[in-house]
Amino acid sequence: MPEEKCAHTWEMINVAYGFVVTEKCYNCDKVSTYFTFEHRPPLEEYREGDHFWNVMESAQSFRFDLKCSKCSKVEKLDELMGLMMCTGCDDTCEVDSLRIILEPERTWIYVAFGFLPVEERKQLSKEKIAILEEYFNQRRKSLRSRIKIVSHESVKNIATCYGEVIKDLHMLSLTPLEEE
Amino acid sequence: MKIQEIIDKLNLNVLTNAEEREVEGVFISDMLSDVMTSAKAEEIWLTVQTHTNIVSAANLVDISAIIVTQGKKVSQATIDLANRYHVIILSSPKTTFALATELIGIGVKSQ
Numbered sequence: 001m002p003e004e005k006c007a008h009t010w011e012m013i014n015v016a017y018g019f020v021v022t023e024k025c026y027n028c029d030k031v032s033t034y035f036t037f038e039h040r041p042p043l044e045e046y047r048e049g050d051h052f053w054n055v056m057e058s059a060q061s062f063r064f065d066l067k068c069s070k071c072s073k074v075e076k077l078d079e080l081m082g083l084m085m086c087t088g089c090d091d092t093c094e095v096d097s098l099r100i101i102l103e104p105e106r107t108w109i110y111v112a113f114g115f116l117p118v119e120e121r122k123q124l125s126k127e128k129i130a131i132l133e134e135y136f137n138q139r140r141k142s143l144r145s146r147i148k149i150v151s152h153e154s155v156k157n158i159a160t161c162y163g164e165v166i167k168d169l170h171m172l173s174l175t176p177l178e179e180e
Numbered sequence: 181m182k183i184q185e186i187i188d189k190l191n192l193n194v195l196t197n198a199e200e201r202e203v204e205g206v207f208i209s210d211m212l213s214d215v216m217t218s219a220k221a222e223e224i225w226l227t228v229q230t231h232t233n234i235v236s237a238a239n240l241v242d243i244s245a246i247i248v249t250q251g252k253k254v255s256q257a258t259i260d261l262a263n264r265y266h267v268i269i270l271s272s273p274k275t276t277f278a279l280a281t282e283l284i285g286i287g288v289k290s291q
Contacts, residue, residue: 012217164236
């Protein structure tokens with residue numbers, strides 16, 4: 001079927017596990033993130049031109065692409081670093097405003113993140129975000145809830161955002177502190 | 181199978197509000213990455229994880245309910261977030277393996 005006439009049915013392909021590494025230059029305070037397939041995330045600081053990079057954290061993560069099972073179109077999602085559920089922390093934020101509108105309909109807002117620094121890395125296009133949203137809605141079997149995915153560019157201040165980032169990190173304390 | 185039937189037959193603790201839902205299979209993992217890649221909608225998810233992040237992962241792929249196994253305590257923050265997003269959290273002192281065996285025993289199968 002020609003791609004342009006296809007009502008795509010997406011499936012996840014090319015799933016590859018690795019780490020999302022966040023590092024900071026102690027010379028200029030720039031923060032950078034990247035995905036690595038190494039079995040152990042790097043710990044060493046290193047120099048790159050004027051930058052002296054130090055690892056801040058590494059989170060287990062994965063990469064994937066989407067493929068239409070009908071027309072075989074493949075959408076590469078190399079620019080996607082992760083997803084975060086908006087839990088509503090700032091009613092002056094565009095994402096929170098959208099959440100307030102959509103939450104009563106049980107439409108949950110997720111923010112798609114690209115890699116840092118934003119101005120130096122290619123970011124997810126609106127078209128790719130729409131495809132990602134379509135994919136997660138297609139995985140649902142009932143209409144009791146829907147997913148809405150927006151760009152991180154819509155978040156007012158990511159540094160103070162309390163959204164729930166889906167990542168395998170800081171989950172080792174299996175019993176709440178107050179219960180120990 | 182209905183979620184309430186599973187709660188009753190397996191004597192599960194109900195930690196959140198629990199609306200009626202269908203359960204069409206079981207998913208077992210303690211990695212959120214696995215949930216995002218492999219869990220199917222309307223499955224029941226067995227895990228020892230209790231972090232608030234389990235709510236965002238379960239919601240993304242429309243899990244029917246989470247069963248926290250091995251008697252792990254779930255914080256009030258996780259319960260509150262789950263209630264807000266209609267994610268059902270159940271718990272049991274039994275191991276993940278024991279619960280999985282019991283789920284098979286009452287007729288819940290993998291999709």
